Amino acid sequence: MEKKSPILDEIGRKHGMKVPENYFADFTEKMVESLPEREFPMPEQPTLWLRVRPWVYMAAMFAGVWLMLKMFTGIFSVERGETPQVEMTASAPEEGTVEEEWFAHYVDDYTAYEMLYTEGDY
Numbered sequence: 001m002e003k004k005s006p007i008l009d010e011i012g013r014k015h016g017m018k019v020p021e022n023y024f025a026d027f028t029e030k031m032v033e034s035l036p037e038r039e040f041p042m043p044e045q046p047t048l049w050l051r052v053r054p055w056v057y058m059a060a061m062f063a064g065v066w067l068m069l070k071m072f073t074g075i076f077s078v079e080r081g082e083t084p085q086v087e088m089t090a091s092a093p094e095e096g097t098v099e100e101e102w103f104a105h106y107v108d109d110y111t112a113y114e115m116l117y118t119e120g121d122y
Helices: 007-011 023-034 048-079 098-106 109-119
Strands: none
Touching: none
């Protein structure tokens, strides 16, 4: 089998593309000369609102997150059957005590049976 020479040996190293002399050295100067003249306005001094706005947005974000957490924890605690801690300021009725009234309004049947069972009165 006869070994063929590589393609580059057949074509040669000259490909016909050539960069003009000092092309890259003079490139920036030629580019600046070809661009039109344009004036850039001076930036205005930022107002108080522009300086404070990111802080206000961040504070609003944290307030929103805090309110959502308060709302969701309140919703989930009601679903679990937990009642919010409310301080009772009512006076005792004539026929019973404040504890009996609280027990009647805030303790469900399951909790009452569980309390009786753990006290040993079964």
